[in-house]
Amino acid sequence: xTNSIQDIGQADCILVxxxxxxxxxxxxxxxxxxxxxxxxxxxxxxxxxxxxxxxATLWLRQKPGSDLALINGLLNVIVKEGLYDREFIASRxxxxxxxxxxxxxxxxxxxxxxTGVPAEDIIKAARLYASGPRSAILYAMGITQHISGxxxxxxxxxxxxxxxxxxxxxxxxxxxxxxxxxxxxxxxxGLPNVYPGYQxxxxxAVREKFARAWGIAPEKxxxxxxxxxxxxxxxxxxxxxxxxxxxxxNPVLSDPDAAHVEKALRKLDFLVVQDIFLTETxxxxxxxxxxxxxxxxxxxxxxTERRVQLLHKAIDPPGGARADWQIIAEIIRRLGFxxxxxxxxxxxAEIAQVTPSYAGINYKRLEGQGLQWPxxxxxxxxxxxxxxxxxxxxxxxxxxxxxxxxxxxPDEEYPYIFTTGRLLYHYHTVxxxxxxxLEEICPEPVAEINPQDAESLGIGDGERVELISRRGRVQVxxxxxxxxxxxxxxxxFHFWEAAANLLTNPALDPxxxxxxxxxxxxxxxxx
Amino acid sequence: xxxxxxxxxxxxxxxGTTILEAAREMGVHIPTLCYHPKLRPLGHCRLCLVEVKxxxxxxxxxxxxxLEGMEVFTDTPRVREMRKGILELLIATHPVNGCYTCDRSGxxxxxxxxxxxxxxECTFSTDTYRYPVVKDNPFIVRDYEKCILCxxxxxxxxxxQLNFALNMVNKGFKTKIAPVANGEExxxxxxxxxxxxxxxxVCPVGALxxxxxxxxVREWELKKVRSVCSYCGVGCNLELYVKDGxxxxxxxxxxxxxxxxxxxxxxxxxxxxIHSPExxxxxxxxxxxxxxxxxxxxxxxxxLDLVAENLRRIRDEYGGDSLGxxxxxxxxxxxxxxxxxLTRGVLGTNNIxxxxxx
Ligand code: SF4
Ligand code: SF4
Ligand code: FES
Numbered sequence: 001x002t003n004s005i006q007d008i009g010q011a012d013c014i015l016v017x018x019x020x021x022x023x024x025x026x027x028x029x030x031x032x033x034x035x036x037x038x039x040x041x042x043x044x045x046x047x048x049x050x051x052x053x054x055x056a057t058l059w060l061r062q063k064p065g066s067d068l069a070l071i072n073g074l075l076n077v078i079v080k081e082g083l084y085d086r087e088f089i090a091s092r093x094x095x096x097x098x099x100x101x102x103x104x105x106x107x108x109x110x111x112x113x114x115t116g117v118p119a120e121d122i123i124k125a126a127r128l129y130a131s132g133p134r135s136a137i138l139y140a141m142g143i144t145q146h147i148s149g150x151x152x153x154x155x156x157x158x159x160x161x162x163x164x165x166x167x168x169x170x171x172x173x174x175x176x177x178x179x180x181x182x183x184x185x186x187x188x189x190g191l192p193n194v195y196p197g198y199q200x201x202x203x204x205a206v207r208e209k210f211a212r213a214w215g216i217a218p219e220k221x222x223x224x225x226x227x228x229x230x231x232x233x234x235x236x237x238x239x240x241x242x243x244x245x246x247x248x249x250n251p252v253l254s255d256p257d258a259a260h261v262e263k264a265l266r267k268l269d270f271l272v273v274q275d276i277f278l279t280e281t282x283x284x285x286x287x288x289x290x291x292x293x294x295x296x297x298x299x300x301x302x303x304t305e306r307r308v309q310l311l312h313k314a315i316d317p318p319g320g321a322r323a324d325w326q327i328i329a330e331i332i333r334r335l336g337f338x339x340x341x342x343x344x345x346x347x348x349a350e351i352a353q354v355t356p357s358y359a360g361i362n363y364k365r366l367e368g369q370g371l372q373w374p375x376x377x378x379x380x381x382x383x384x385x386x387x388x389x390x391x392x393x394x395x396x397x398x399x400x401x402x403x404x405x406x407x408x409x410p411d412e413e414y415p416y417i418f419t420t421g422r423l424l425y426h427y428h429t430v431x432x433x434x435x436x437x438l439e440e441i442c443p444e445p446v447a448e449i450n451p452q453d454a455e456s457l458g459i460g461d462g463e464r465v466e467l468i469s470r471r472g473r474v475q476v477x478x479x480x481x482x483x484x485x486x487x488x489x490x491x492x493f494h495f496w497e498a499a500a501n502l503l504t505n506p507a508l509d510p511x512x513x514x515x516x517x518x519x520x521x522x523x524x525x526x527x
Numbered sequence: 528x529x530x531x532x533x534x535x536x537x538x539x540x541x542x543g544t545t546i547l548e549a550a551r552e553m554g555v556h557i558p559t560l561c562y563h564p565k566l567r568p569l570g571h572c573r574l575c576l577v578e579v580k581x582x583x584x585x586x587x588x589x590x591x592x593x594l595e596g597m598e599v600f601t602d603t604p605r606v607r608e609m610r611k612g613i614l615e616l617l618i619a620t621h622p623v624n625g626c627y628t629c630d631r632s633g634x635x636x637x638x639x640x641x642x643x644x645x646x647x648e649c650t651f652s653t654d655t656y657r658y659p660v661v662k663d664n665p666f667i668v669r670d671y672e673k674c675i676l677c678x679x680x681x682x683x684x685x686x687x688q689l690n691f692a693l694n695m696v697n698k699g700f701k702t703k704i705a706p707v708a709n710g711e712e713x714x715x716x717x718x719x720x721x722x723x724x725x726x727x728x729v730c731p732v733g734a735l736x737x738x739x740x741x742x743x744v745r746e747w748e749l750k751k752v753r754s755v756c757s758y759c760g761v762g763c764n765l766e767l768y769v770k771d772g773x774x775x776x777x778x779x780x781x782x783x784x785x786x787x788x789x790x791x792x793x794x795x796x797x798x799x800x801i802h803s804p805e806x807x808x809x810x811x812x813x814x815x816x817x818x819x820x821x822x823x824x825x826x827x828x829x830x831l832d833l834v835a836e837n838l839r840r841i842r843d844e845y846g847g848d849s850l851g852x853x854x855x856x857x858x859x860x861x862x863x864x865x866x867x868x869l870t871r872g873v874l875g876t877n878n879i880x881x882x883x884x885x
Binding site for chain 1: 664665666687688689716721722723738739750752753754755756757758759760761762763764767769772773774782783784785786789790791792793796797798799800801802803805806807808809810811812813817818819820822825827830831832833834835837838839841845847848849850851852853854855856857858859860861862863864865866867868869871872873875876877878879880881882
């Protein structure tokens, strides 16, 4: 998030797009509802009727996969009506003229045609957002899990910059991260192109620095970008990748086109999985290492607003299981490298040394409310709002981004749009399913189907159906509901019994390499 | 600012401050029961009654704004008498055998209060209407016998969680708090309740408790350890309540910058996966075909050697780029840092990624 969770309390207008906030980020959802109660206006853009739709001043029900057209449509109105922030654009940005030109094609009428959102609602939404004075954008996977995911995010940045909604409290462009430490995993260089703190692997000076810190020769560090997860799977299938070490992830269930992943893992020469359960992925391993759950170790998580927070150890791991940092350090040692850490606090000290945005972070300072990076020095208070004075690159650049159709559109054979997401009571694929209460209240998957579609297919509420895509099929109970519009079928991906990702399309966003989970085509058959 | 006197001492407070807040600022104790610092005052319990010079009747300090020139007395014989009466009524309607088996014993606002007041007898006896305990969902138990009708749960659901799942129903001695759907009493699973448990967290007594730990732990047996939720990226702060090496319940920890003490159903009630019998407890080495899921238990030494040996072999024979590492969005920063250090510094490849995109 460019801004902070607390900031939502100061927003005058909130645009929630591609985020079912009350179910997926409930405490932020709560803050949004509180803001509405206080008088903030809420615009919800979501194809599904989510709890926040009922709280919204305006609910835009765009067709799945048409977000970019919608955002450009808002910009079109903002340009046409002169609602943009001239001063902000002049002093802090570049490329606005090109953007103006590009969005001129996205007239409300044309966008209405693409998205299914009435033209007058597009105009109203644009006016609401632009008039702020403080407007915040919240978005999640509903925006990013598309082949145009990166472009969608850029479009949101365009919108915020055009209206001067960055660098101040109560505004910002705020991605809501899905997992407890997904922000931290990225910050720590768990990405193929960057070291901790987003320092590029292709930069010789960066490699030099890390080589020195780690006591190795700089030539030992690879100068080229590595493979992304999906590319690794591809490489494994082709025999180019021979060994994998998977820590606490379950790609067999969470990746698109699950059958493909299984095939790739089978081809490996060696696979080690470190996890707390024998997951679907661990079943393919040569060696399984039992790690520790969050309550069983010390460490830090970084939340969606970049806040680094402490976890304390409450209990011991069960049986012979060990804290994951100890296991990894042990493997490093057995490969002939020093890794003599006595505690995670010592590892954090090393992180602070090599990561400028974490340089001022240490365990002592984290005891209170945590610290938001960038925190470049031990006396720096942390950064609740990014881009206050300037953007990372100096001037903020408007990027012209154009709407493209989803990779797979419904057709005669596969007439329904299939889209996926999470539920309040579950979370990804493993841990919530091992919780007694969560499993009791929500034990089985359902596919949401619009009543009109259900009627034409002769499907009754609670009856079993089969969903078929070009990649696979799953059987599941139908929930006939107006939560989904006509022509759209929704399912969650938590359940191995009906793994939604057997159906989804692995077509990737060319930049972020995120698969297009949010749209593919299926047919529905009554069982 | 307004100036007033409390027990003959002068204090200046910002406009809109209540008598209760002003008194607390001065260190003057006024007993409260329905008042909760994070909720708007309810004015239900009347325990906070104080006398104001010139006013005919005592007023509730929690909901009465401090005004210029006010003279407040918090501990007059009349106030004490009324307080005692209210308290006795509360005790009379509370189950006498309750504290023996109550989860909240030792941390109950009513119990503490009765103790502090040194109340050893009760002159009233009443016939309140008794409703059976409700256990209609997997998370929360509502024990009507212990409910003091303070209204905090109704209020937190309306004001903080904003799901409007609770209300007072019935009248007089039959009054109770219940989940409602479309204005009618309903099962919690039929109401808009999302089982966030904010209501459990604010209940001052043992009327709302966590089902999974009910009758299993007492307050003084618990060790409380501060941590962060393992589910979504909001990073809610929480306290793990530990007994005998097990986490038995979770409460929100009050970090005003993040969750202000509130949690959702996953954070509050979904932690028990850590004690699942299916947890891995020993390193495993594959014995069957790959994917068959057949393993034998191994020692750490054997398993770690096997891992190191194979990583080294593949790196040396085919180059580091023939290895791929997935780090974890559920593991700590320190663990992810070490794993990328292993990947880059030891294996010599940048093939590291995780499921962030998914
Ligand atoms: S659990 Fe949450 S939603 Fe349900 S009644 Fe309590 S406060 Fe309301
Ligand atoms: S308690 Fe709920 S909202 Fe808070 S971090 Fe956990 S899952 Fe997210
Ligand atoms: S605390 Fe004031 S009426 Fe209950």
